[in-house]
Amino acid sequence: MTLADPTVTRVDVVGLPTRYPRRVGRNARLGSHGTGGESRVAVIGTDTRHQGWGLAEGPGGDVADVVGRPLSDLIDPATGVRHERHLWLDIALHDLLAVVHDQPVHALLGGRGNRSVEVYDGAIYLDDLDPDDAPRGPAAVLENCRSDAAAGYGGFKLKIGRGHRWMDRAAGDARDVEITRRVREAWPDARILVDANDGYDLEGFCRYLDAVADVGLYWVEEPFPDDAGDLAALRRHRDAVSPATRIAEGETSPDVEALLPVAHRHDIDVLLMDVVSFGLTRWRRLVPRLAGAGVEASPHAWGRPLKTLYAAQMAAGLGGIPIVEGVPGRTDRVDASGYAFVDGHLTVPDRPGFGLPVPRP
Structure with a gap:
């Protein structure tokens, strides 16, 4: 990276309540989808006080394998997350990288579509x-x-x-x-x-x-x-x-x-x-x-x-x-x-x- 390459100092995983405007029913295979449930998100902090966050689905990963690493070890601006084991932080790392570069994610991705x-x-x-x-x-x-x-x-x-x-x-x-x-x-x-x-x-x-x-x-x-x-x-x-x-x-x-x-x-x-x-x-x-x-x-x-x-x-x-x-x-x-x-x-x-x-x- 040519601008800044902060080091990750913490990763916090928290739950945020999600609310639909009504109870959502069944589909062809599954019963009621309920009223929203909880969204699991990861918040990444750095030594430069930049923060990025986003949904983290699936089994998660090892926070200790992320903390202490420079951001450039984790995500490439041109291609995305470098290693399979860090893909559970895919959204949060893209958010953080774009924040560090002071640009929206859509610009980071190339700006090829309509806003x-x-x-x-x-x-x-x-x-x-x-x-x-x-x-x-x-x-x-x-x-x-x-x-x-x-x-x-x-x-x-x-x-x-x-x-x-x-x-x-x-x-x-x-x-x-x-x-x-x-x-x-x-x-x-x-x-x-x-x-x-x-x-x-x-x-x-x-x-x-x-x-x-x-x-x-x-x-x-x-x-x-x-x-x-x-x-x-x-x-x-x-x-x-x-x-x-x-x-x-x-x-x-x-x-x-x-x-x-x-x-x-x-x-x-x-x-x-x-x-x-x-x-x-x-x-x-x-x-x-x-x-x-x-x-x-x-x-x-x-x-x-x-x-x-x-x-x-x-x-x-x-x-x-x-x-x-x-x-x-x-x-x-x-x-x-x-x-x-x-x-x-x-x-x-x-x-x-x-x-x-x-x-x-």
Whole structure:
């Protein structure tokens, strides 16, 4: 580094409460997602009094292996975190490095995208099925869309796959179609995405796509467990009935090297590994490979509102990311006022790091 190379003096891992605006229900595979839970974050301090922080997911690492090291041992401005064992601090190290260099993360990443990033609503779950003793029906899903539209969202990702676990297969598939069509009728100009969480098989999902072909879906996500042959067959069917709809894959247990040849054959249009657990460092290496193949990226962000902010910085920095996942809600003790969310677009700040002051005690 040519500017400053501070030494890490401490790493503190703390929990911050996360709050959704409502209880979020089930998806095709899992039960209720609750009201938010706790976000685990790492705060890194240095001998120059610079600080960086960010979400830390997974098992964590050895703090003693980080404290006492110069920042240049841990992260390279051009490529990201140097060693696999330090990737649990990927977000915090990028924040710290950008703070030290007095630049926003999106500039550190190259500034190849637009600072105003389209964001869709990722919180439209299977709330029609709750509660068990008196299910509210499709009106509950429409009400959630209305609430989130009032909060500024212009597009909705609908969870589907009710027939995988929660309803009779035929009845669940019919409900998926009904709700998809009713959302389109209520919001004729909205982007509509659907996410099956692997809750269909190829034949069943092709039937669903036939039934909503005129809806104009922006993308279909994780329709069934990854299989190169099935994805090729889905792409052929998609081309016939809804050619503008993208196929998005890569969230669930992604084998990225196995998915890349499938994407290069244009059987996957969008890869969406998680912005934190996959991480900025890996995304920095991957996005140029995708651009050469005409494949888009859109990092998974569900669960933590902070992830949406990171994904937007990544989109503004790396380019090739036309839309990111929005997680309605807030994280206690975090001042995100530098981010402006208007008409379905999130504008990232020109403040150092991620533009988020270190959480107050």
